[in-house]
Amino acid sequence: MKVLFTTLRRRLVGSPLRPPALNSLFKLFCPRKYEAERAWRLSSSSILGPDLPDIWKHPSSAPPTLPSHSTNQGGEDLNPTIINGKIIAEEIKTGIAAEIRQLKDATGKIPGLAVVLVGKRRDSQSYVRHKIKDCEEVGINSLLDELPEDCPQDDVVNAVSNFNKDPSVHVYIFMICCKQHMDEEKVLNTISLEKDVDGFHPLNVGNLAIRGREPLFIPCAAKACIELLLRSGVELVGKNVVVIGRSRVVGLPTSLLLQRHHATVSVVHAHSKEPERITREADIVISAAGVPNLVRRNWLKRGAVVIDVGTNPVEVIEKNTSAPLPLITS
Known part of the structure; x- marks a missing residue:
């Protein structure tokens, strides 16, 4: 929705921003709406990633450090954090609604x-x-x-x-x-x-x-993945990210967008060898394969950030009966 309106705003009119004095009053009397609109504006300019040059560092003369597997086993239990997409969506819609009101007032166009x-x-x-x-x-x-x-x-x-x-x-x-x-x-x-x-x-x-x-x-699904990560404070630069699926709708644009954020991206698909091993090395996993229950616990390392894209119909069968219940989504 956000990229839709950002482009429309460019095409329809150069809608003026709120004057500084009015902006201060808006911040004072409507702080939640102000912060939502501000976050939306900042996100709109950063969604394509920072412009960082490809300058390789010279390798150190020190001997290489062997990778540690302590993050995958033992240690203290990690408390999972749920990324609340509904709250983020409401913040984005608040910002869009404000922009559309400004556009309508300035031009009469919707x-x-x-x-x-x-x-x-x-x-x-x-x-x-x-x-x-x-x-x-x-x-x-x-x-x-x-x-x-x-x-x-x-x-x-x-x-x-x-x-x-x-x-x-x-x-x-x-x-x-x-x-x-x-x-x-x-x-x-x-x-x-x-x-x-x-x-x-x-x-x-x-x-x-x-x-x-x-x-x-x-593409909206790819953009939504980046929005969720950025608004949740997840660092992308230099991170190992696995995208499961390579469709033109989600997988391909998501992998391209992640590269623009300077992540190290691997794409896992139906012909990949040992997909669980590749996925287990990832700091961030984005599943967009359209297959329910594909990614299991042993596919993920401890502390990984996981985003599940899409809706899959799953047939649930009640115990002691052969009649299937209605399809639900996962």
């Missing part, structure tokens, strides 16, 4: 988000419902174009093309739940670069991959 949803997968429908609800809360207009699972590919292309031409739609996302009869690349090539909030366009991906360049949009 950002518009459209969604093209093909098929009826429950996780995709849940995702879209949450996006529409978020839009309502912060003041963004939303449109939904639902297409049946067996619709012709041309119907999807036409839906995307219509949103390309619609001036009230500034960005859109599309979700194809059944891809057997779809040429995904053809659909992706229909996307307007300026409205590609998912960041799927090759130019957006390329600008994300090249340090010093700024993509129009950063």
Whole structure:
């Protein structure tokens, strides 16, 4: 949501910031909203990482130190800390809502988000419902174009093309739940670069991959992972990070974004040898494989920071009965 509006603000108008005197009053009388908006502004400028030069240090003449395994066994118990994404999300939405009010007051314009949803997968429908609800809360207009699972590919292309031409739609996302009869690349090539909030366009991906360049949009799931880490005070520079999964939606952009934060990134996928050994060396683990219960306790070293991305349907079967209960998400 944040990267969506940051880009819209650049495109629609150079909305003026709050005057210093008014800003001081806002800080005095609305401290929580002020801090939320301030954190959002700071995060907006730092999400692509610090610009640090690649200067290698000369190796020391001292003998190398053997790695210690004391962090993986023995010692005092570590109390796990839960990263509360709901609180962080509310802070971000508070900042976005304030920016949208300023934009509307200055220009009368309201950002518009459209969604093209093909098929009826429950996780995709849940995702879209949450996006529409978020839009309502912060003041963004939303449109939904639902297409049946067996619709012709041309119907999807036409839906995307219509949103390309619609001036009230500034960005859109599309979700194809059944891809057997779809040429995904053809659909992706229909996307307007300026409205590609998912960041799927090759130019957006390329600008994300090249340090010093700024993509129009950063894929939201990848951006959310970095937001959670930065707002939780997790150091990224020089850390060993394992990203499990390499999809264009989450895994690939997350690994690119982590490299821009100067982390040492390994990508584990379905063909990786000994994925548990690679993952066990990581300071930070981001799981985006779409497979429930893939990462087990013995995959993680003590003190590792873990982020689980996505929603997976899991069938729960009650004891002493063969009838499955409804699907739940994990």
